[in-house]
Amino acid sequence: MSANFPAQPAPVRTVEQRPGGLKLSDVYYTLFRHKWKILVLTLLGVLAAAGIWFFKGSVYQSEAKLLVRYVRDSRAVDASLGSQGDVKSPDSRGENIINSEIEILTSRDLALDVVDLLGPEKILAKAGGGTNRFAAAALILRGLGVDVPRRSSVIRVVFNHPDPEMAQTILRTLVQGYLRKHAEVHRAVGVFDEFLTKQTDAFRSQLNQTELELQKLKLSANVTSVEESKRMLEEQASRVRQDLMAAEAALAERRTILEKAQQAAGIAASATNVSATATEIPLDPVQEQQYRAVLTRLESLRNRELELLLQFTPESQDVRLVRELIASTEKTKRELEAAEPRLLRLVQLALRANPGASAASGRTAFGAGTDLAALEAEVAALEARVKKLKEYQDEVRAEVAKINEVERAILDLQRQKLRQENQYLSYSATLEQARIDESLGASALANINVFQEASTPVINNEKTRKIVLGVLFGGLAAGVGLAFLIELVLDSRLKRPSDVEQKLNLPLFLSIPDFARNGYARALRHSQVAELPVGDPAAASGGDSPGLPAPARSVNPLRTFHEALRDRLIMYFELKEMHHKPKLVGVTGTHHGAGVSSIAAGLAETLSETGDGNVLLVDMNPEHGPSVYPFYRGKPGCGLSELFEGDAQRESAQVQENLYVVSLNGRSQGSRVGVVPRRFASLLPKMKASDYDYIIFDMPPVSQTSVTAKVSGLLDMTFLVVESERSNVEQTKRCAALLAESRANVTAVLNRHHNYLPEKLRTDV
Numbered sequence: 001m002s003a004n005f006p007a008q009p010a011p012v013r014t015v016e017q018r019p020g021g022l023k024l025s026d027v028y029y030t031l032f033r034h035k036w037k038i039l040v041l042t043l044l045g046v047l048a049a050a051g052i053w054f055f056k057g058s059v060y061q062s063e064a065k066l067l068v069r070y071v072r073d074s075r076a077v078d079a080s081l082g083s084q085g086d087v088k089s090p091d092s093r094g095e096n097i098i099n100s101e102i103e104i105l106t107s108r109d110l111a112l113d114v115v116d117l118l119g120p121e122k123i124l125a126k127a128g129g130g131t132n133r134f135a136a137a138a139l140i141l142r143g144l145g146v147d148v149p150r151r152s153s154v155i156r157v158v159f160n161h162p163d164p165e166m167a168q169t170i171l172r173t174l175v176q177g178y179l180r181k182h183a184e185v186h187r188a189v190g191v192f193d194e195f196l197t198k199q200t201d202a203f204r205s206q207l208n209q210t211e212l213e214l215q216k217l218k219l220s221a222n223v224t225s226v227e228e229s230k231r232m233l234e235e236q237a238s239r240v241r242q243d244l245m246a247a248e249a250a251l252a253e254r255r256t257i258l259e260k261a262q263q264a265a266g267i268a269a270s271a272t273n274v275s276a277t278a279t280e281i282p283l284d285p286v287q288e289q290q291y292r293a294v295l296t297r298l299e300s301l302r303n304r305e306l307e308l309l310l311q312f313t314p315e316s317q318d319v320r321l322v323r324e325l326i327a328s329t330e331k332t333k334r335e336l337e338a339a340e341p342r343l344l345r346l347v348q349l350a351l352r353a354n355p356g357a358s359a360a361s362g363r364t365a366f367g368a369g370t371d372l373a374a375l376e377a378e379v380a381a382l383e384a385r386v387k388k389l390k391e392y393q394d395e396v397r398a399e400v401a402k403i404n405e406v407e408r409a410i411l412d413l414q415r416q417k418l419r420q421e422n423q424y425l426s427y428s429a430t431l432e433q434a435r436i437d438e439s440l441g442a443s444a445l446a447n448i449n450v451f452q453e454a455s456t457p458v459i460n461n462e463k464t465r466k467i468v469l470g471v472l473f474g475g476l477a478a479g480v481g482l483a484f485l486i487e488l489v490l491d492s493r494l495k496r497p498s499d500v501e502q503k504l505n506l507p508l509f510l511s512i513p514d515f516a517r518n519g520y521a522r523a524l525r526h527s528q529v530a531e532l533p534v535g536d537p538a539a540a541s542g543g544d545s546p547g548l549p550a551p552a553r554s555v556n557p558l559r560t561f562h563e564a565l566r567d568r569l570i571m572y573f574e575l576k577e578m579h580h581k582p583k584l585v586g587v588t589g590t591h592h593g594a595g596v597s598s599i600a601a602g603l604a605e606t607l608s609e610t611g612d613g614n615v616l617l618v619d620m621n622p623e624h625g626p627s628v629y630p631f632y633r634g635k636p637g638c639g640l641s642e643l644f645e646g647d648a649q650r651e652s653a654q655v656q657e658n659l660y661v662v663s664l665n666g667r668s669q670g671s672r673v674g675v676v677p678r679r680f681a682s683l684l685p686k687m688k689a690s691d692y693d694y695i696i697f698d699m700p701p702v703s704q705t706s707v708t709a710k711v712s713g714l715l716d717m718t719f720l721v722v723e724s725e726r727s728n729v730e731q732t733k734r735c736a737a738l739l740a741e742s743r744a745n746v747t748a749v750l751n752r753h754h755n756y757l758p759e760k761l762r763t764d765v
Contacts, residue, residue, distance in 0.1 A: 022488075025763050029496065030487040031480070032756040038479030045475015049468040056467075059143075060164040061460035062171045065452035066155040066178075068101055101155060101448075102146050104185060105178050111137035111144075113177045114170060123170065126162040140170060164457035171454040182448060196431040203424040210420055214413040221406040229403055237396045244389040249309035251382035253302075258379055283342055291336050291343045298329045492729050494722055497750055503729050504736055506748040509568060509719065512561045512599075514752040562602030565749070566610075569603070569717065578716060581613070582692040586744075588699040588708045589721040590728075590735050595751040596721050597621070600698035608659035613693030616643075616653075619663045620699045620707070638662045644686045660692075680711055702735035713742030720746050724753040 031038065104110065112133060115123060120136035127139055143160040157175065161167035223229040305322045312319055337343055494500060497511045573583060587600040597619075604617040618640055638653040640662050653660040664680070687695055697715065699708045712718040718739060722732055739746045755762060 025498075025761075028757055028761050030483050032758070032761075033495075034479075034483035034486065035756075038476070038483055041479030041482065042476045045472050045478070048475070049472040052471060053464065053468050056464050057162060058459050059160045059162060059461065059463065060167045060457035061158055061160045062168040062457045063159075063452070063455045064157045064171055064175050064450065066101075066157065066175070067449045067451050068098060068153050068155060069447045069449075098148050098153065098155065101182070102148070104181055105146050105155070105157065105174075106141065106144060107181070108137060108141065110174065110177050110181050111140045113181075114140060114173050117173055117177070118166075118170065122166060123161075126166075140174070143167075144174070159454075160460055160463065161457075167457040168454045175450055175454065179448065179450075196427055200424065200427040200431055203420055203427060207417065207420040207424055210413055210417045214410065214417060217406060217410055217413065221403060221410070223403060223406075223410075226403065226407050226410050230400070230407075233396055233400050233403065237393065237400070240389055240393045240396060244386065244393060245313060246310055247382055247386045247389055249314065250306075251379065251386055253306065254379045254382055258376060283340065287336065287340055287343065291333070291340075294329060294333050294336065298326065298333060301326045301329060493725050494727050494729055494732060494750070495725050495753075496755075497753065499729075500722060500748045500750055504722075504732055504748065506720065506736060506746060509747040509749050510561060510565050511750040511753050512558065512595075514724065514754045515557050516752075558598065558602055559606070562599070562606045565599070565603055566606040569607075570610075572717070582616070582687060582690060582695045583717070584687070584695050584697070584715040586697040586699050586708070586712055586715045586718040587721060588712070588718065589701050589723070590732050591701050591723070591726070594701070594721045594723040594727065596701070597698050599719070599721055599749060599751065600696050604659060604661075604694070604696040605656075607694050607696070608657070611658070614658050614660065614691060616687075616690075616692045616695045617659070617661045618695060618697045619661065620697055620711075640664050640683055644683075644690070680707075680714075684714065702738055704738070709738040709742050709744070712739050712744035712746070716745065718744045718746050719749050721749050721751050723751050726752075 115133045115136045120131050120133045121129075123136040123139060124130045124132075130136075139161075140159075145158040145160070147156050148154065149156065157171065159167055159171040159174065161170060218224060301322055305319065305326065308316070308319045308322060494503065497508050500506060500508045569585065573579075585603070587596050587603065589596040600617065604615050608615040638661075643650060643653050643660070643662050650660070653662045655661050697711065699711065700706045702708045702720070720732075720736065720739065736746060
């Protein structure tokens, strides 16, 4: 028969992982489970709101309105502002200005000024009484409300006070004090007069000292104005540079003429000697005419060069073009002279005809017979002129360098003088405006108008209404918040079937409700157990075996769920094709009192009533024995090992038809537990060879020292009973882990589950 057992227990169905997060069903469950907490806190909120509404008393409100056109800071001490009297906000909409005025209105100093004017005893007369000025100022600040209508420059000021007369009086005094405070803040009347006077005198003294230093520095540099002196020196330097350039050009010209003249004189002497010995041959008239034209053109170009040098530099384009023409003409002249040397006689004849020719006539004579002494004297004069112009140019440069040395110091002193002048003028203007403002006072404020004085007080319960609504909804919110705090954070117990599958990842076999609630308690109190004596005819008619105690007849509502557990267990074995006998089923829990014995007894009883075979219930809890079961009649318990010794022992274990109840240790062993699991392993072959269809083991709670985890690995099925709202999640996970280590086939049974939701909102089957 043992060959029919599977090598390993068949696993039960796996649990599908559901997405986490708070679902609508969780919200419903939390609200209905903690509905009494929510109702109590909400009721407390209602009572507190009613007490505030009826006992707080009436509050009177007065209202005033101010129009702020602009803000003028005419007493700005910052010298960088100069004479500017208006300081404009960078915000184009003026929100910064309005917010600044609101801060002045709600300042503590202004409230204390109002208290000093009216007296703290009047202000606190209907608000608890007293003479503390700070308490009166705090009362004013609490009752003061300031707001700005959208897209406007109007400040709306309201004040609430228990006394209607004081509400209007305090608001009127507050507005008047605000106008004075505004003038003090933005104009600082009488505050900075002494400071402004000292600063004005100090800047005047500094300005005089700077002017004196600037005058001394200009005298030492011999200048009145740096810019004018530099302009005059630049003009002088420009004229000297032009004169020097013209002189250098003339000197170069004279030196060239002198060189040409000296060369011409040498050539003429040689030509005279040649002509004296040679036969006189007449010149070609065409060549002579061409030569004379070249000489005339050359003279014209040289004159043009001199004229251009007086106007332009030697590097200018016009001068370079003329010089190129001169070079080309001289080349043509040299070619003609090389072809006919006798053309040089024309120069000699011109010199003889005009022996006293000047430098200008020497150019007409084309440099051949010019007076060399006159040319040398003119070159020396030009050299002296160039030298003198260079010396004058050096003097001008020295003057410019001297001015450049003192220019930075003069400019620094001038900038310092300008800055000190601006500061002096600014403080002088501010001091003058201060004296004007002091004479005018706060009565001349044209930028702020009070276009609505403090109005007649009216009853205002708006603040009380807000407080009442806040307390009312606060109680409801506190109840809901407490419910979710307990459910999601503080309470880590298993409560619903979905908790078992999602948090433990165990398949749920059955969920048994708590029959002590929801009207089942009355049914349990009126349940009647009918016991028939041994040998009673009624017992015989009921089909019980002779001499056995009559089975208990009760109206226990748990029986329906025991039968459902039986049916699901039988169906599970059939689906898994587990047809061997006996089938070993264990029932254990996470702690004592979870209902393990009740479920084990109910399962064994319902299995015995199928009529298919015998059922054995083994009690593995030696501390209470089988007398805890309702169908036992006080007989001494029979041990599991004694059950297989003979028919007499078997009959003593039978409690009703097809149902036998034994303890693991029996009568002789008492409450010793050391025989487990060694004794259990030795008895396992006898149990497998017995004629029982099911053997149900009522095992102790799972722990590190109990035998449950070791024995569960030898069973076909192990039910882990989880008590709703008592079993802790982490504890149950550790119990499941211990059972998984022994490769036990574990399913969960949720016991004493209470469904708080109404029938229409329930999602559990």
